[in-house]
Amino acid sequence: MADRPTVGQRLISWASRPPGRLYLPACTVAAGILVYSASFPGWNLITLGLGALTGGLLAAMGALRLGIALTVARPMILRYWLRWITAPLIAVGVIGVVLADLPLQARINASADALLEAGADIPDETTLELHGERVGLFNLESATVHDETMRFAVSGAGVLRTHGLAYSEEPLETDVFVPGHGNLVYAHIDGPWYVWLEY
Incomplete structure (x- = not known):
């Protein structure tokens, strides 16, 4: 009766095989979660946490696997180089x-x-309460018009502070408190669109 393989032998066997059917799709899913989280002004706490945790675990697995493979299975890396570089390319x-x-x-x-x-x-x-109503691709808590600037409070936006979107045809000062706009700071996104952050 053959001896059962040790943990070390199992690790070597696992690392000697190129990333495949489960690992690379998992990397793609983690990437999709992070990209979705980044589509919120100020990110989204739940999806950011899920994507960061999943991506961190996958990165650690990939580093361990590559380290072992470089030691005991270099020909396998050269043979399946495209599969080995796919995950880092997704990350980049x-x-x-x-x-x-x-x-x-x-x-x-x-x-x-x-x-x-x-x-x-x-x-x-004036502020119009929307209570999570879907507008475009965003769920909005409220919409405010102040000094010819439209501000939209986005449901789920922001990790540590409240974030939202702003539209102003006149340029807004960024990274400073704008007089008359309370405790809000703006960051420019594109054209007349800004992200606001409440302090």
């Missing part, structure tokens, strides 16, 4: 897309007409 792609604010820009562009229509009939210095 996600980082580039997120740093460029592309998920949020795409979501705003797809929702711009609906958002502007929602704010068009609101009188100045």
Whole structure:
């Protein structure tokens, strides 16, 4: 009767095989979760936590697997090099897309007409409670018009502080408190669109 393989032998056997049917799709799912989280102004706490946890575990597994494979199975890395570099390429792609604010820009562009229509009939210095109503691709808690600036409070937006979207045809000062806008700070996204952060 053959001896049962040890934990070390099992690790070597596992690492000697290239990433495959489960690992790479899992990396793609984790990437999708993070990109979706980045489509919220200020991210989304739940999806950010899930994506970061999943991505961190997958990255640790990939590093362990690669370290063992470099020690005992280098020919396998060279033979299946495309499968080995796929996960790092996914990670680099996600980082580039997120740093460029592309998920949020795409979501705003797809929702711009609906958002502007929602704010068009609101009188100045007025807040309309929306209670999570779907507008475009966003669920909104409220819409406010103040000093010719439309502000939208987005459900689930922000990790540590409340975030939302703002539309202003006049340029807004960014990274500072704007006089008359209370404890809000704006960050420019694209064109007349901004993200606001409440302190």
